[in-house]
Amino acid sequence: MKNADNQINENKATVLTPDELLAHWQGHRALTRRVIEIFPEDKFFNYNIGGMRTFAEMTMELIGIAAPGMKEIVVGNTEKLREDFDHGGKKSAILKLWDQSTEDINNYWKQLEAKDFSKQIKLFGEYEGTVISSILYFIDNEIHHRGQGYVYLRSLNIEPPFFWER
Amino acid sequence: MKNADNQINENKATVLTPDELLAHWQGHRALTRRVIEIFPEDKFFNYNIGGMRTFAEMTMELIGIAAPGMKEIVVGNTEKLREDFDHGGKKSAILKLWDQSTEDINNYWKQLEAKDFSKQIKLFGEYEGTVISSILYFIDNEIHHRGQGYVYLRSLNIEPPFFWER
Numbered sequence: 547m548k549n550a551d552n553q554i555n556e557n558k559a560t561v562l563t564p565d566e567l568l569a570h571w572q573g574h575r576a577l578t579r580r581v582i583e584i585f586p587e588d589k590f591f592n593y594n595i596g597g598m599r600t601f602a603e604m605t606m607e608l609i610g611i612a613a614p615g616m617k618e619i620v621v622g623n624t625e626k627l628r629e630d631f632d633h634g635g636k637k638s639a640i641l642k643l644w645d646q647s648t649e650d651i652n653n654y655w656k657q658l659e660a661k662d663f664s665k666q667i668k669l670f671g672e673y674e675g676t677v678i679s680s681i682l683y684f685i686d687n688e689i690h691h692r693g694q695g696y697v698y699l700r701s702l703n704i705e706p707p708f709f710w711e712r
Numbered sequence: 713m714k715n716a717d718n719q720i721n722e723n724k725a726t727v728l729t730p731d732e733l734l735a736h737w738q739g740h741r742a743l744t745r746r747v748i749e750i751f752p753e754d755k756f757f758n759y760n761i762g763g764m765r766t767f768a769e770m771t772m773e774l775i776g777i778a779a780p781g782m783k784e785i786v787v788g789n790t791e792k793l794r795e796d797f798d799h800g801g802k803k804s805a806i807l808k809l810w811d812q813s814t815e816d817i818n819n820y821w822k823q824l825e826a827k828d829f830s831k832q833i834k835l836f837g838e839y840e841g842t843v844i845s846s847i848l849y850f851i852d853n854e855i856h857h858r859g860q861g862y863v864y865l866r867s868l869n870i871e872p873p874f875f876w877e878r
Contacts (some may be wrong), residue, residue: 560728
């Protein structure tokens with residue numbers, strides 16, 4: 547039989563804390579950064595399979611979603627989704643944007659409270675969901691495209707980083 | 713200023729409930745099932761890119777992880793990870809295993825309490841982590857391999873299902 551104390555402990559028990567979710571996401575982002583780094587510069591910008599986008603294009607989608615998405619969740623202003631950034635054909639330009647995003651995500655995250663995760667939002671003026679469903683989408687979408695990057699690398703005879711290394 | 717009531721509400725606020733996490737996972741599993749369905753039977757078992765595994769082999773890894781992993785989390789007995797199942801070259805055999813896993817996951821999930829998610833485990837006698845980190849790994853690993861299946865399909869000129877349809 548449960549007593550009142552147990553009841554409270556169960557109510558407070560959480561599947562995942564905000565800090566754990568951030569660490570999980572940033573762990574994935576660190577792995578994606580290693581995948582970007584391992585791509586030969588020309589293949590990053592020019593190579594694809596089956597008419598799909600280059601890994602550079604997929605990466606720019608991820609950059610366009612992550613920090614701007616978090617900004618919108620925290621600050622509330624809606625901007626259009628942007629998937630193209632100046633890079634001059636240099637991976638270093640993309641990696642700089644990536645690292646800036648890492649910092650920005652951490653900073654916006656600090657402004658998020660546990661109770662915010664269930665709020666309804668319409669991200670980039672288009673995508674309806676809760677804060678948590680949106681953030682899970684950011685992470686899932688990154689894993690999805692990074693998995694595609696792994697196939698590009700393998701088809702180029704390049705060994706991708708271990709999936710479980712974060 | 714926060715009063716005692718607000719404090720309690722914040723403590724109870726959770727990023728994600730167990731039910732939401734299950735729905736999230738099963739949503740992904742429903743999408744992966746559609747990817748299996750859309751593969752031509754011969755390509756499912758024989759096609760690969762860059763020396764990678766076939767999508768059938770990746771799928772069997774997912775089947776070997778999901779329900780057996782949940783069983784171990786809930787029941788506690790450790791079995792070795794199994795990644796090969798009898799299929800006789802038939803997708804229907806794999807889909808049957810998939811659907812049985814769907815039911816099994818739901819049944820094991822009912823035996824899981826919120827406070828269990830932070831428990832330390834050593835899954836399949838090999839992989840150390842918490843219950844939540846293990847379940848997130850199951851989901852992430854599925855998204856990763858399914859993303860690779862998307863490249864296989866695109867390279868075969870087959871349109872995969874929309875990623876956001878669950």
